[in-house]
Amino acid sequence: MSADALPPLSAAELAALAHAERPGRCATCAPLVCPGWESVHSAFDTSVLHRVGTLRREDVDEPTVMEHHPRGTHGWSIDAPIAPAFFPYNRCDVWTCKACARPFLRYTEYGGYYEDDRIRQVNAALIDDAQP
Numbered sequence: 001m002s003a004d005a006l007p008p009l010s011a012a013e014l015a016a017l018a019h020a021e022r023p024g025r026c027a028t029c030a031p032l033v034c035p036g037w038e039s040v041h042s043a044f045d046t047s048v049l050h051r052v053g054t055l056r057r058e059d060v061d062e063p064t065v066m067e068h069h070p071r072g073t074h075g076w077s078i079d080a081p082i083a084p085a086f087f088p089y090n091r092c093d094v095w096t097c098k099a100c101a102r103p104f105l106r107y108t109e110y111g112g113y114y115e116d117d118r119i120r121q122v123n124a125a126l127i128d129d130a131q132p
């Protein structure tokens with residue numbers, strides 16, 4: 001599927017996905033569950049996830065590199081806001097577990113000499129629809 005075909009999801013739609021997950025522990029996605037950003041370990045089987053949409057906006061030429069941390073969090077904080085209009089959420093695609101529908105965000109961080117596939121579980125309570 002081309003990236004362009006992914007439906008863009010709003011903050012409200014992302015929250016709805018988070019509320020639709022089946023509660024409780026899920027053996028299928030348990031190894032991927034992480035409250036803050038983590039690198040996807042090469043041993044993780046990401047085929048248990050299904051890509052359902054994106055937070056990227058085709059109508060934004062230069063997605064901001066600013067992060068949104070009004071309460072003193074930082075990029076790796078487990079309680080950092082999930083703000084779709086800000087970095088790195090504005091580069092994320094949205095994935096759900098095929099077994100329990102738990103949503104995750106994923107993007108690729110490009111460093112000078114590396115690419116890092118990162119993942120974070122979506123906690124509806126942290127979604128923040130602030131705009132840059």
Ligand SMILES: [Zn+2]
Nearest residue numbers: 026029097100
């Ligand atoms: Zn699951």
